[in-house]
Amino acid sequence: MSRSAGAAAGYRDGMEGNGRRVVVVGGGVLGTSTAAQLALRGADVTLVTEDRPASGASGRSLSWLNSAGSYPPAYHRLRMLGLDRYRTVAAREDRVAAIAFDGGLRWGEGVRESFEHQRAIGYPAEWLAREEVAGRVPGVDPAAVAPEGALLNPAEGWVDLPSLVDELVHDLVDGGGELRADAGRCALVVSGGRVTGVRTRDGSVLGADVVLLATGAAVPGSLAELGVHVPDGTTNALLVRTPPFDHRLRAVLNTPRVAVRPAPGGGVVLDAGWAEKEVVARDDGTFEVRDSTVEGLLREASAVLAGNPELTAGSCGVGRKPIPGDGHPVLGAVPGVDGLHVAFSHSGATIGLIAGELLAEEIVTGSPSPLLAAFRPDRFSSD
Numbered sequence: 001m002s003r004s005a006g007a008a009a010g011y012r013d014g015m016e017g018n019g020r021r022v023v024v025v026g027g028g029v030l031g032t033s034t035a036a037q038l039a040l041r042g043a044d045v046t047l048v049t050e051d052r053p054a055s056g057a058s059g060r061s062l063s064w065l066n067s068a069g070s071y072p073p074a075y076h077r078l079r080m081l082g083l084d085r086y087r088t089v090a091a092r093e094d095r096v097a098a099i100a101f102d103g104g105l106r107w108g109e110g111v112r113e114s115f116e117h118q119r120a121i122g123y124p125a126e127w128l129a130r131e132e133v134a135g136r137v138p139g140v141d142p143a144a145v146a147p148e149g150a151l152l153n154p155a156e157g158w159v160d161l162p163s164l165v166d167e168l169v170h171d172l173v174d175g176g177g178e179l180r181a182d183a184g185r186c187a188l189v190v191s192g193g194r195v196t197g198v199r200t201r202d203g204s205v206l207g208a209d210v211v212l213l214a215t216g217a218a219v220p221g222s223l224a225e226l227g228v229h230v231p232d233g234t235t236n237a238l239l240v241r242t243p244p245f246d247h248r249l250r251a252v253l254n255t256p257r258v259a260v261r262p263a264p265g266g267g268v269v270l271d272a273g274w275a276e277k278e279v280v281a282r283d284d285g286t287f288e289v290r291d292s293t294v295e296g297l298l299r300e301a302s303a304v305l306a307g308n309p310e311l312t313a314g315s316c317g318v319g320r321k322p323i324p325g326d327g328h329p330v331l332g333a334v335p336g337v338d339g340l341h342v343a344f345s346h347s348g349a350t351i352g353l354i355a356g357e358l359l360a361e362e363i364v365t366g367s368p369s370p371l372l373a374a375f376r377p378d379r380f381s382s383d
């Protein structure tokens with residue numbers, strides 16, 4: 001029996017995927033989520049990816065599940081639906097993915113304004129005085145909290161994307177779809193203004209009626225080769241993972257110098273804007289991370305955790321963080337190339353499940369989702 005939430009809701013009944021052969025390129029959260037939902041809807045779907053699934057940004061993400069910023073209403077709605085889908089998966093008894101909704105805590109510049117905004121739009125938010133923090137958010141050193149206090153968002157959470165991607169691959173295969181991992185850098189095959197397939201590293205071509213390009217940071221470059229402009233704000237990124245140690249942290253912390261969340265197995269993961277700026281991308285496509293950057297991140301994390309534990313790095317995830325130039329997701333049909341769809345987002349963790357669901361529905365039914373209207377790639381056509 002399929003373990004997917006969609007199957008339980010009976011989506012497959014009466015749907016045969018319109019007999020379309022769909023190839024999804026990219027085994028991150030956006031590609032696997034869409035592929036699993038396509039299989040659930042009866043499409044003939046193959047997921048091809050360069051390496052193993054979750055080898056890109058999804059394998060090294062902080063993946064704080066939130067809609068904490070001042071977003072336009074359509075983006076806020078999509079993110080809130082994203083949180084809702086995670087809660088649905090988290091409630092499944094047979095869930096494999098590590099998902100937690102133990103809240104988010106933030107302090108620092110601009111956070112009070114954020115709190116006012118959140119209260120105005122009904123986003124769950126509480127202002128905590130510094131002395132209230134220890135009692136409400138275990139594992140935090142109150143002395144590190146800003147004197148004016150901190151913003152608690154009790155409905156936020158985090159996901160471990162590699163375990164989610166693993167679960168989605170199972171859903172894909174349970175639903176009759178196929179995974180082709182280690183396929184190398186695949187290329188789109190386009191003829192007469194229509195995508196007709198995907199060429200893998202060994203030169204073989206998977207024929208397709210529809211292709212979803214979900215290759216993370218590689219999306220803008222592949223589209224540019226087809227003459228389609230999607231502005232690219234992609235940055236370097238660094239996630240440091242600690243080995244297990246004794247801590248009580250359950251919430252996601254966003255502090256001026258470091259973001260920290262618990263990780264499956266008992267460690268924590270950390271990132272920071274200043275640290276990603278210190279990552280150097282080499283010409284050969286590899287990345288250099290200085291020891292001082294990692295040590296600095298560990299020091300900053302220790303300073304915000306109760307007891308100020310001495311932290312070590314278990315591993316580092318370094319690479320590119322996919323970011324559309326205008327900061328908003330790029331989802332749906334690609335203008336000028338029939339049959340080609342795209343999924344490219346900065347908030348791929350938060351919107352991963354809902355975006356996959358809506359994209360799969362569009363591909364199978366041919367009906368554009370109004371929920372994705374603000375995120376179409378054709379918004380850049382006149383740039």
Ligand SMILES: Cc1cc2nc3c(=O)[nH]c(=O)nc-3n(C[C@H](O)[C@H](O)[C@H](O)COP(=O)(O)OP(=O)(O)OC[C@H]3O[C@@H](n4cnc5c(N)ncnc54)[C@H](O)[C@@H]3O)c2cc1C
Pocket residue numbers: 025026027028029030031048049050051052053054055056057058059060061062063064065161183184185186187214215216217218237238239271320321322343344345346347348349350351
């Ligand atoms: C440090 C960090 C922190 C983050 N924090 C958050 C957060 O707090 N909240 C949040 O919502 N999001 C966060 N994100 C963003 C989120 O993790 C990403 O948006 C999401 O993982 C992107 O998923 P994806 O499927 O688009 O891309 P990826 O996970 O990068 O997957 C793309 C896949 O495509 C493959 N591929 C690329 N080119 C080809 C090709 N030509 N042929 C075949 N395969 C190819 C790659 O190998 C890769 O496996 C963070 C990301 C990072 C790196």
